[in-house]
Amino acid sequence: MIVCDYQKGNQGVGMEYYNPNQSMLELVFAPAEEWISCSDAEIIDATMKELAKLFPDEIAADQSKAKILKYHVVKTPRSVYKTVPGTEPCRPLQKSPIEGFYLAGDYTKQKYLASMEGAVLSGKLCAKSIVQDYELLLARGQKNLAEATMV
Structure with a gap:
């Protein structure tokens, strides 16, 4: 610091x-x-x-x-994950292929490395996906299903 x-x-x-x-x-x-x-x-x-x-x-x-x-300098060896070239395609999206199943965490696809900032951004992207799906269900007239996804 x-x-x-x-x-x-x-x-x-x-x-x-x-x-x-x-x-x-x-x-x-x-x-x-x-x-x-x-x-x-x-x-x-x-x-x-x-x-x-x-x-x-x-x-x-x-x-x-x-x-x-x-x-104050703090040295913590191996405190963050090391990025390896070619692994970006392995990071999953926040909206998984399984309907109604979402992911959040620094390991998911977002613009930062595995970090606190990445986890926060992932959470925001995950919430955005949930809201978008909720609004889509409402627009389709599937209010009961939309409300069930928010429980």
Whole structure:
């Protein structure tokens, strides 16, 4: 986690971290095989250089703009699944071929890798499929079947 004071405001940060005069930036490097053997200082230095490229008006690699007030690097080897080329077609859609059976999870077909973000997006896509099928059943005049699918 890297804490920078480049943007003011709560921004959805938990109250235990909230400070109206600072902002928090949390980053996840995944997969992080090449970073595990690096020192915390090397990781912070590389991170600041990359952030300076992405946000040149707010962040400078030398910290002449935003300043790191504190940081904590957590290294968890093999914490995420490694993607392997050619496996994308194996990810199932949220709407399964079985009528009324839906899937949600980071392993399903969506734009992110297996991650919390992927799981959230998958849940949204799954809910969208359920609602679409419900509305289709209602449009066909199958109200009883539509209501049964929502139980």
